[in-house]
Every structure is written in C-alpha cells, then in structure tokens.
Amino acid sequence: MSNQKHLTSDTLTFTEPVRLHSNELEQLISAIAKDAEVRRKSGSEARPFYAMELIKKSRLGALRLPVELGGSGASIRDLFYVVIRLAEADPDVAHSLRFHYYQVxxxxxxxxxxxxxxxxxxxxxxxxxxxxxxxxSSNNVGNSVYETTLTPDGDGYRLNGTKYFSTGTLYADWVLVMASTPDGSTVSALIPTDREGVIIEDDWDGIGQRLTGSGTTRLENVFVYKDEVTFIDENKTPFNSFLQLILHAVIAGILRNVVTDAAALVHRRKRTFSFAAADKPTDDPLLQQVIGQLSSSAFAAEAIVLTAADALDATVDSVVDGNLDFDLSHEASLRAAQAKVIVDELALRASTLLFEVGGASATRQSENLDRHWRNIRTIASHNPTVYKARAIGNYVVNNTKLPIREVYF
Structure with a gap:
C-alpha cells in the first residue's frame, strides 16, 4: 500500500504518483467529485482549477509512465478506466486531460x-x-496544412496564428502547437503556456462540457527555440484511435453519473401518480425497470470502451523504433469507431430516459439534470457518427481500410 498521507479532509498530499486501485486514487476522485458538486450547486460556472491542481500534485498525468520513470505503470485499459472514473466525478476535468494523455x-x-x-x-x-x-479555415479537418506559421528568426523561430477548441490548455503548463513552415513542412512546437505572446482565451461557448477550457489560443510573434520544434514525419503509421476513444471513456463516465442521479431522484420523490404501480416511487416496478435499463446502458458503454482500449494496448505493444504495426493500428481504429457508433446512441438515449423516473420537477434548472445530455451531445459531435458508420460498413463490405490521418478535436 502506498505511504501517501493526507493532512486534512480538504487537502491531499501525495508523496508518490497515485496508483490504480489505491485508496489515494479513491480519495482524489472523491475530492474532485465534491468540488464539482459544490461549484454546480453554487450556480456559478467556476472553473475546476482546484481539481486540476490536485491532479498535478498527485501526478495522475503520469499514469502511463513506467514506475522506474516516475509513473504508475498503468496499461492503456487501466488509463481509460481511470478516465471513466474521473468523468463520473467531473466530465470537464476528464475531458481536459484528453490531449495530455495522448501526447504522453x-x-x-x-x-x-x-x-x-x-x-x-x-x-x-x-x-x-x-x-x-x-x-x-477552409481546410478540411485532418488536413496537415496550417495557417499558423513558424518562420525562422535568428537562432530560433517566430510562431503566429490563431487556434480554436484548445481543450485543457487553460489548465496546462505546456501547449503543443501545430504549424506550417514557409516551405510547406508540418511542424509542432511544444512551448510553455506562460511564454510571452501566448494568449489563452477562455471563450468556449458550447452547450456542454463548458468548463474544459476549450477556448481560443492566440500566438502573437511567439519566440520558439530550435529544440522545441519537431518536424512531423508524414510517413509514420497514421491511424489515431486514442483521441477518439478517450471521448467515449468520458461519455461512459457520464453514464455512471446518470445512473446515480436517477436513483437519487427516485429516492427524493415524496409522492407518485394516482395511476402508478406502487404507492412509493422506490417500490414502483416501472421506475425500477427504467433504472435497470440505465444501469445496463452504463455497463455496456464502459465494457465497449475498455474492450476497444485492449486493441490500443495491443497496438502500442507492437511499436518498434516509433513505428506501429499497421494492421494492429487499423484494428484499434476500427474498434474505436465501432465504439462511437454504439456508445453515442446508448448515451443520448439514456440521458433522456433519466427524466422518466422524475416528474416535471426533474426539469427544474436547479436540478441541472439536463447537463448530462448537453455534455454527451457536445462530446458526440466531435466526429459525426454517420461518417464512422459508413466507413465501418465500407470496410465490412469492400475491405476498404478506414480513413487515415484522422484528427479528433
């Protein structure tokens, strides 16, 4: 058991990276859930800075690093399980870590x-x-040509451009910027978020996932050192299912919370309808059936996501000198796409079915139960399901591989 200690009920102190299935992880998730509930009940849209600070202190971002490198030695399946648990506590926090885990x-x-x-x-x-x-811009999503430019300047470069949907960057220490050079090369620059000329605007106005810091990042003549720049190898195995699947881990976590909220809603009801099947809502077999359906949907979504994560584990295990096995990588992309097609439908239906266990009072804004549908709808909109389903069908019928160089932002 870890020797991590906690000074008070409100302050967690970590002496080593938090581990899977540890008491420290449970206490961390509990603290994040409590913080989210307090902020939600206050009626404000205060950002989860406290939760993100706890994550930094606990070094939860190092889950995938081997123990000898200062991490927790988690598999990708383990990581996705933790993301599901985090999303159950606070989906904004889990979503905000999406790119971090991908870059790691x-x-x-x-x-x-x-x-x-x-x-x-x-x-x-x-x-x-x-x-x-x-x-x-007018470029299709996934196009590797950027309007953001990286131009030579003495011993380094200058970075100029505007980026959108910079999820998690508001809470991050570093930001990875994609750009094009004057000769058309695609590059990335990994720079501190507090560098002069980096302007992070908290202006995301989506209907859901409102506190993910998914705003605009402006780069105004930012100086970049040469060792901060990486020229992108366009020939590297291009399938990228990680970014997509982590979104569905967040949805699976939200569904866990839908079940909890549904059960709590039934317990809070003091009366029922004259034509109900029982005098007490908790004894009503129809309400029990609805909650059973919700619980089953949450279980199915989580199982699907974790099974697809197994395919990702197999893919990363195949890496040699930075190159993935093409067939295993395609398999992971296929499983992530299949997960999306089913999980989106399950989740959107469940977030509406939730209201069947409450009366009209469940629609009060103070209950905030509509947040689940809004959050799921926002996440699911990242990659339209119809395109994924068609690509899967084309593969099944014609053995046509799924599209490559997909970008999931």
Whole structure:
C-alpha cells in the first residue's frame, strides 16, 4: 500500500504518483467529485482549477509512465478506466486531460533519446500538456496544412496564428502547437503556456462540457527555440484511435453519473401518480425497470470502451523504433469507431430516459439534470457518427481500410 498521507479532509498530499486501485486514487476522485458538486450547486460556472491542481500534485498525468520513470505503470485499459472514473466525478476535468494523455502516449512510443527523456521527466513531475491544434479555415479537418506559421528568426523561430477548441490548455503548463513552415513542412512546437505572446482565451461557448477550457489560443510573434520544434514525419503509421476513444471513456463516465442521479431522484420523490404501480416511487416496478435499463446502458458503454482500449494496448505493444504495426493500428481504429457508433446512441438515449423516473420537477434548472445530455451531445459531435458508420460498413463490405490521418478535436 502506498505511504501517501493526507493532512486534512480538504487537502491531499501525495508523496508518490497515485496508483490504480489505491485508496489515494479513491480519495482524489472523491475530492474532485465534491468540488464539482459544490461549484454546480453554487450556480456559478467556476472553473475546476482546484481539481486540476490536485491532479498535478498527485501526478495522475503520469499514469502511463513506467514506475522506474516516475509513473504508475498503468496499461492503456487501466488509463481509460481511470478516465471513466474521473468523468463520473467531473466530465470537464476528464475531458481536459484528453490531449495530455495522448501526447504522453506519443512520447512513450517515440524512440529513446534525450528529448524524449526530458519530456517524460516533466510529466513525471506533474506537468500537464494542452493543445493548440484546430483552425477555423477552409481546410478540411485532418488536413496537415496550417495557417499558423513558424518562420525562422535568428537562432530560433517566430510562431503566429490563431487556434480554436484548445481543450485543457487553460489548465496546462505546456501547449503543443501545430504549424506550417514557409516551405510547406508540418511542424509542432511544444512551448510553455506562460511564454510571452501566448494568449489563452477562455471563450468556449458550447452547450456542454463548458468548463474544459476549450477556448481560443492566440500566438502573437511567439519566440520558439530550435529544440522545441519537431518536424512531423508524414510517413509514420497514421491511424489515431486514442483521441477518439478517450471521448467515449468520458461519455461512459457520464453514464455512471446518470445512473446515480436517477436513483437519487427516485429516492427524493415524496409522492407518485394516482395511476402508478406502487404507492412509493422506490417500490414502483416501472421506475425500477427504467433504472435497470440505465444501469445496463452504463455497463455496456464502459465494457465497449475498455474492450476497444485492449486493441490500443495491443497496438502500442507492437511499436518498434516509433513505428506501429499497421494492421494492429487499423484494428484499434476500427474498434474505436465501432465504439462511437454504439456508445453515442446508448448515451443520448439514456440521458433522456433519466427524466422518466422524475416528474416535471426533474426539469427544474436547479436540478441541472439536463447537463448530462448537453455534455454527451457536445462530446458526440466531435466526429459525426454517420461518417464512422459508413466507413465501418465500407470496410465490412469492400475491405476498404478506414480513413487515415484522422484528427479528433
């Protein structure tokens, strides 16, 4: 058992990275859930800075690092289980870590070297990484040509551009920026979020996942050192199911919370309808059936996500010198796409079915039960299901591989 200690009920102190199935992890998740509930009941939209600070202190961002490198040695399946638990406590927090975990995975699968070791050390110390990836331009999503530019300037470069939907960057220590050079090369720059010229605007106005810090990032003549730039290898195995699947881990976590809220709603009801099947709502077989349906949907969503995560584990186990096995990578992409098609439908239906166990009072804004549908709808909109279903069908019928170089932001 870990020797982590806790000073008070409100302050958690961590002497080592939090581990899977530990009391410390349970206490961390409980603290995040309590913080989310307090903020929600206050009626404000205060950001989860406290929760993100706890995550840094606990070094939860280092879950996937081997123990000898300062991490917890978790598998991808383990990681996705933790994301589900985090999303149950606070889906904004879980979603905000999406790019961080993806970038850590990129580091882990890269060839060993000084640069890789530098970044893994920062992750082991608790640093978090955000993104400045998406642009609102005429280029299709997934196109590797960016309007954001990286131009030579003396011993380094200058970075200029505007990025949108920078999920998690508001809470991050570092930001990875995608850009194009004057000669058309695609590059990434990993820089501190507090560097001069990096402007992070908390202006995300979506109907759901409102506190993920998914705002605009402006880059105004930002100086970038040469060792902060990576030229992207366009020939690297391109399938990328990690970013998609982590969204559905968040949805699976939300569904856990839907079940909890449904049961609590039934227990809070003091009366029922004259034509109800029982005098007490808790004894009503119809309400029990609805909650049984919700519980089954939550179980199915989680099982689907974790099974797809197994395919990702097999893929990363195949890495040689930074290159993935093409067939295993495609299999992981296929499983993530199949997960999306089913989990989206299950979750959207469940978040509406929740209201069947309450009367009209369940629709009060003070109950805030509509947040589940809004959050799920927002997450599911990242990658339209119809495109995924068609690509899966084309593969099944014609053996046509799924599209490559997909980007999930």
């Amino acid at each position: 995975e990129e580091f882990l699968q890269s060839p060993a070297g000084k640069e890789r070791d530098k970044w893994l050390k920062k992750v082991a110390e608790g640093d978090l990484i955000g993104n400045a990836y998406t642009e609102l």
